[in-house]
Amino acid sequence: MRLCNHFILVFATFSPAWALQVTASVDRSRCTINDLITFKIEAEDASSFPTAEIQALSKDFSIISGPSQQTNMQWINGTMTNSRTMTWSIAPKREGNLRIPSLTVKVGRKVFKTKPLQIQVVSSGQNxxxxxxxxxxxxxxxxxxxxxxxxxxxxxxxxxxxxxxxxxxxxxxxxxxxxxxxxxxxxxxxxxxxxxxxxxxxxxxxxxxxxxxxxxxxxxxxxxxxxxxxxxxRRRDPFFDPFxxxxxxxxxxxxxxxxxxxxxxKPYPDSRPFDFTGAVGQFTIDASTDRDSTNVNEGLTYTINLKGTGNMGLFTLPDIKFPNQLEAFSPTEKFKKDVFRDALTGTMSWEYILIPRMAGSVAIPPVKMSYFDPQSETWKRIKTDAVTIPILPGREALVMGSGFSKREVELLGRDIRFIHTETTQWKRINAPAASLWILSIYGMAILFFFAPPLVGRVLGYRVQTAADRQARGALKKACRNLKAGAGDPFDVASSTVYKYLQDRLQLSTHNLYPTMVEELLSKYLAKNELITILDHLKTCDAGRFGPDGVDRESTIIDETIILLKTLDREIGK
Structure with a gap:
């Protein structure tokens, strides 16, 4: 009897799990192409809502809405039953015999499979x-x-x-x-x-x-x-009046x-131009700069404007080869759309930041591009005018001439001998041939003659110590200038790096730029370290003259300090 009671207790405990059932249903098995179908997944005696992946329906049906949740509880003869339902509204994509495949449904930790459903979709019967x-x-x-x-x-x-x-x-x-x-x-x-x-x-x-x-x-x-x-x-009645x-x-x-x-x-006609990059429509092009002239190492903006109607945004400009005197950064692309036109019309702009590295007159050649005109079904080519920019020497540029440098003037000054204006010292005829002063000179000469290694060591130590002091001074001066942080961070970082190199390498020129830095440091740094230095200088220039480096504005000073310390260590090896 006790064993029977235990069996009844276990059966009552697990009977909800045995009673758990999952079914899939639709509200109609035949419909027109314009009808909505209600698709339901119902779990009886479940403690949670069922979940299902219904992406398999997307082949023949469109999901219009859902899922929505519904809970139903009933008491029948003292026994409570409940059901949890997920509902979707779906629509057929085509006519014919469509099939809702078997779906995998999860209820809690249990997994169920629904039965496939057949739906017949017919025409609405009207045009x-x-x-x-x-x-x-x-x-x-x-x-x-x-x-x-x-x-x-x-x-x-x-x-x-x-x-x-x-x-x-x-x-x-x-x-x-x-x-x-x-x-x-x-x-x-x-x-x-x-x-x-x-x-x-x-x-x-x-x-x-x-x-x-x-x-x-x-x-x-x-x-x-x-x-x-x-x-x-169904019948005509006075009550059913149009009112x-x-x-x-x-x-x-x-x-x-x-x-x-x-x-x-349709295929394009033959003889496709070599510089065709996909532009289709009707376009005009022009180019300009934001200033008539500039100085060495001072950036300018070169803008190309493409106006017209067509597939704006689906093509690029042909490669532009700028003169070697100009360092060009990646362009900033903009598109201004004309919203009052049915056809896609507007202006595309490419803005290049150019930094001249040498003085003189620089000519930017015309930018040429080809496009296809679908109205006339012909190939057409447009181009900009050439732009000439006078480049003036920088404010700190080295002036070349036939005069002497400061160091040459200093050395020349040491060679000047002035006329002696002092009173002549006369000597008695009967005075001794060798005085004490002359004997002391001979003694000093003999001393230095027999002690050249000692003199060399002393002089070598003094020269080396002065060079070390100068190197440490250059690094400390650069770090102090960076930490002061007066002005634009990119401008401060760039000028400090160039000033450090001038002091550290004892350069006489102030007109430094990345190409010259590459030549100077190639004998001190490995290739990857040299690339890091050059990339850092280009980032500074991009931040000074354009918006590309804004995300590094808060960190560029710290990066420069670390970079200079590494560079100083490599140069000192």
């Missing part, structure tokens, strides 16, 4: 012109070149009172899309289509540019709508599809 509400996809052309704009407009036509739910745009596979118009609220106007009066409103307008691919199809737009329709009357029609209407939820459209891609 678009006979419907109360429908969507069409209007395109301005069904044949286009790669990169040529195709303007797509989704329009909603209606005769009934219709409300539209927020919709998701399809993926335009094979196209680069640029949005042209998307209203916050759809406005309608009266039109006539095939002799039938409709109200039409624009849902979305987009510019599509074909890119290299395998398939070019304008996808269907799917919109969930609620349509107010009258209830059917009371508004009290006998119902809201019908429908899914509206626009038809797909195929695009044919």
């Amino acid at each position: 678009s012109n006979d419907l109360n509400v429908f969507i069409i996809a209007e395109i301005d052309k069904d044949e286009a070149f790669l990169g040529e704009q195709i303007t797509l407009t989704y329009k909603l036509y209606k005769q009934a009172n219709v409300s539209i739910e927020p919709f998701q745009l399809p993926e335009f596979t094979g196209f680069w899309a640029e949005e042209l118009y998307r209203p916050r609220q759809v406005s309608f106007k009266n039109v006539s289509r095939s002799g039938v009066r409709y109200q039409v409103g624009t849902l979305y307008q987009v510019a599509l540019f074909p890119i290299p691919g395998d398939k070019y199809v304008i996808p269907s737009l799917m919109v969930q709508s609620k349509i107010v329709s009258k209830r059917s009357k 009371f029609d508004t009290f006998f209407t119902e809201m019908v939820t429908k899914v509206i599809h626009s038809p797909e459209k195929k695009i044919t891609i």
Whole structure:
């Protein structure tokens, strides 16, 4: 008897787990292409909601909404039952016999498999012109070149009172899309289509540019709508007067599809230019600088403006070769769009930061590019004018001439001998031949003659000590200047590095630039260390003359201090 009681207790404890069941269901097994289907996954006697991956449905169905959760509890003959349900609204993508596959469902730690479901989808039995509400996809052309704009407009036509739910745009596979118009609220106007009066409103307008691919199809737009329709009357009664029609209407939820459209891609004509980078449309180009002249090591901005209509953003400029006297940084690209045009129109700008490294007149050659004009179906070429910039010597540039340098003047001053103006010292005829002063000179000469190693060591120690003091002074002076931090961090870091090299290497020129630094330090540093120094100097220049180094503005001083200490150690080896 005790064993039986234990068995009953164990059965009662685990009976909920045995009773746990998971089922999948739909509210209809036959529908039209415009109907919504309610898909449910229900778990009976479950302590938590079921979870399922329903991506497998996306092949034949679109997920319109969901999942939503619902809990149902009932008491029957003193026994409580409960169920937890997950619900989705789905819509068929095509007609025919569709299948909801078996899905893997998890409830807590348990895993279940649902049974597959079959759904028959039939045509609505009406043409678009006979419907109360429908969507069409209007395109301005069904044949286009790669990169040529195709303007797509989704329009909603209606005769009934219709409300539209927020919709998701399809993926335009094979196209680069640029949005042209998307209203916050759809406005309608009266039109006539095939002799039938409709109200039409624009849902979305987009510019599509074909890119290299395998398939070019304008996808269907799917919109969930609620349509107010009258209830059917079985008999004619005076009570059912038109005055009371508004009290006998119902809201019908429908899914509206626009038809797909195929695009044919035309090949480009022969003789494609060598400098064609993908520009398609109509364009003009010009170039300018932000100043008429500049100094050595002072940056200037060189701007290229491309104006026109076409596939802006899908191509680049051909490679630009600047003169060797100019150091060029990567350009900053901008696009200003004209929002009041159906075609993608605007101005693309490329801004280059150029730093002249040598004085003289520098000519930037014309920038040439080719594009394809789809209207005339011909290749065209445009170019900028050449830009000439006078480069003046820097304020600290070395002045070359036939005069003497400061060091040469100093050495020359040591060689000047002045006329003696002192009174002549006379000597007696009978005085001794060798005085004490002459004997002391001979003694000193003999001493230094026999002790040359000692003299060499003393002199060598003094010279070496002075060089070390000068090197340590250069590093300390540079670090002190960096920590003071007066002015732009990039400017302070750049000038400090150049000043340190002048003091450390005892250079007579003040006109330093990265190429010269590379030549000077190549005998002291390994290749990777030399690249680090040059990259650091270029980062400083980019921060001084452009926006590229803004993210390192707070750390550039500390990086420079570490870099100088490493450089000083390598030079001192």
